[in-house]
Amino acid sequence: MTTLDDLRAAMASRLSDAGIAVDGGVRPRRDRERARMSFAQRLVWSHQQRVPDSTANNICLTFTYTGDVDADALQRALLAVVERHEILRTTYHAGDDEPFQRIHAELGPTVVTVDLTDATDPDARLRSIVADAATEVFDLETESSIRFTFVTMPTVDGAPRLAVVIAMQHIVWDGMTLPAMARDVGRFYEQARAGEITVDALSPQVADFAEAERDRFDAADHSGDIAFWEERFRGDVALAALPYDHAPERGSEVSARVDRTLSPAAEAGLRSWAAELRTPPFSVFLTAYYLAVRELSGRDDVLIGTTVANREEDGAQALIGNFSNPIALRIRPDDGVGFDDLVRHVRAVTDEAFAHREFPFDEIVEIARRVTGDPAAHPFDSLVLFLDQKIDGIALPGASMTWELADKGRLALPVTVEAFMHPDRTEVQIGYRVELFDAGTVERLHDLIDAALRTAAPASRSPR
The missing domain is CATH 3.30.559.10 (Chloramphenicol acetyltransferase-like domain)
Structure with a gap:
């Protein structure tokens, strides 16, 4: 009723x-x-x-x-x-x-x-x-x-x-x-x-x-947000998750991009894990990215960036505009956890950070610099974005349509990973600063993401 x-x-x-x-x-x-x-x-x-x-x-x-x-x-x-x-x-x-x-x-x-x-x-x-x-x-x-x-x-x-x-x-x-x-x-x-x-x-x-956002921020008590973000940067955490192939010299933003589509086996792993664990596909994909970063860097405790939409208020969904806020996800699982428990850990880390999603990113940057003692520190050097809904594009009656995101040739961060999950495939685009990375490293990053999803697929696990 x-x-x-x-x-x-x-x-x-x-x-x-x-x-x-x-x-x-x-x-x-x-x-x-x-x-x-x-x-x-x-x-x-x-x-x-x-x-x-x-x-x-x-x-x-x-x-x-x-x-x-x-x-x-x-x-x-x-x-x-x-x-x-x-x-x-x-x-x-x-x-x-x-x-x-x-x-x-x-x-x-x-x-x-x-x-x-x-x-x-x-x-x-x-x-x-x-x-x-x-x-x-x-x-x-x-x-x-x-x-x-x-x-x-x-x-x-x-x-x-x-x-x-x-x-x-x-x-x-x-x-x-x-x-x-x-x-x-x-x-x-x-x-x-x-x-x-x-x-x-x-x-x-x-x-x-x-x-309204600025008025609310000026009037609010932010002690809880500050304490949360301070904790993200304490201890031996890797702000630079990926080892660079070359030492930065000029700070150039010039970038290139390597695009791939997940293999059928990796696609099956992504979707089956999301269904089995009742978790967003983003959590599964981010877990695979974390495993790839861990393989390349040898570090278990890393910070990876993502963004939140911040469009929950009435009327925001109808607007063209940028409501997003970057946040840092500190992933540090216990030793020896399986892929399923690692996904659960990543989901918990994400949910916890999302609870502090409205705290401005430039304030998070200042906290990272204060806690680490590095005046030039950035909360993360790689950003992972995952879109799995409402990406059909601008459809018009009487015509078929395809759409494509162009490579802009510049990046504000060393690495940006963008995944687009369509009904029949997931396209993964990895942009990277050419001053820091070789194309071969990014190809290997693609390989490791695909392998993590492919080999960890629920159907491929041994019975418990």
């Missing part, structure tokens, strides 16, 4: 998906044109201030459509998304006392159209266009943090093809942004094909969340 509480919960969920806060949610900010930066925004902005020519925080997605797509309607839909989401009309500034964001009534993104229907090698030209888009620096003080390139490709078996390249700065994008964008683009695209687009109001916006 459906209860009143069930109905209230369902309504709250629908309002949240629509971008409308329910009672007790985030309130409108005090100044409609200016607000303090959120901690996530400040983290990205600070990096750009230190390294002005960095593209380490660029994200570039290419959506390739085969079939009947109305390119004009799609362009209008994407521009309507910019109109609806203030974050795409926001610039970022130092300020006298602290950095702030300025929200503009109008701040059009760069839109480029390219016709490759008669190009000699259109696929190579498209790759070049994507590479240029992925590696073009954003000026956070003057321009929108999103750009669009529409590329008309030659037909395939008579079917038209359109590639849409969307480049963004991480200050407006996190792992949960794509579903919000896909919903709005799909709705506006249908309206554009039928005639006029109606851009409905969206409240609260990212700047409202930012102001």
Whole structure:
């Protein structure tokens, strides 16, 4: 029987998906044109201030459509998304006392159209266009943090093809942004094909969340968070989990990437362990990564980074924006534990850290430096991201679609591992700074991750 509480919960969920806060949610900010930066925004902005020519925080997605797509309607839909989401009309500034964001009534993104229907090698030209888009620096003080390139490709078996390249700065994008964008683009695209687009109001916006977050932080007691994070960095823990092939010289962000798909046996191990232990696939994958790091480094007690979405509040799921916060996971299992108990340990470590997920990462960095006595310490040197839901991309009626994340050629950390779990496969992308690592080391890291999942699969274990 459906209860009143069930109905209230369902309504709250629908309002949240629509971008409308329910009672007790985030309130409108005090100044409609200016607000303090959120901690996530400040983290990205600070990096750009230190390294002005960095593209380490660029994200570039290419959506390739085969079939009947109305390119004009799609362009209008994407521009309507910019109109609806203030974050795409926001610039970022130092300020006298602290950095702030300025929200503009109008701040059009760069839109480029390219016709490759008669190009000699259109696929190579498209790759070049994507590479240029992925590696073009954003000026956070003057321009929108999103750009669009529409590329008309030659037909395939008579079917038209359109590639849409969307480049963004991480200050407006996190792992949960794509579903919000896909919903709005799909709705506006249908309206554009039928005639006029109606851009409905969206409240609260990212700047409202930012102001509420900062107000809460200023008023709260953080002694529990501080004590928790101090404990993560005490003792003989390896902040640098992976041994470098080369000593760092210039601190260059130049990077390369090695992409693979998990082998069928490793894929089976990942999914079967997650099902058997009733744990998120992320915990299983992170366990495999830990085992790979342990094999390469010879260390049992290591710190590995990940990020949390921090989108639990009403209305946040509907927003384009960066709500994420990096956190450090200290993995130090007991000697001799089996793979299943190691997964349980990793899950417990993750859950414990997630309970302190709202404590800002730049504060965690300061704690790491204070506890270790190293003024240049970073809480971890490798970051593991795992997406296993809502990664279908921006689907349009009448066309098939594939999407791809471009290699931006720069990394803020020595190693970043990104895994994308599709219904039939898991793609693993490992980016690495070329100043520190050889490609062969990263290939071996891939091998070890795959082997850990493959050999540890429940079906391969001996009966107890």
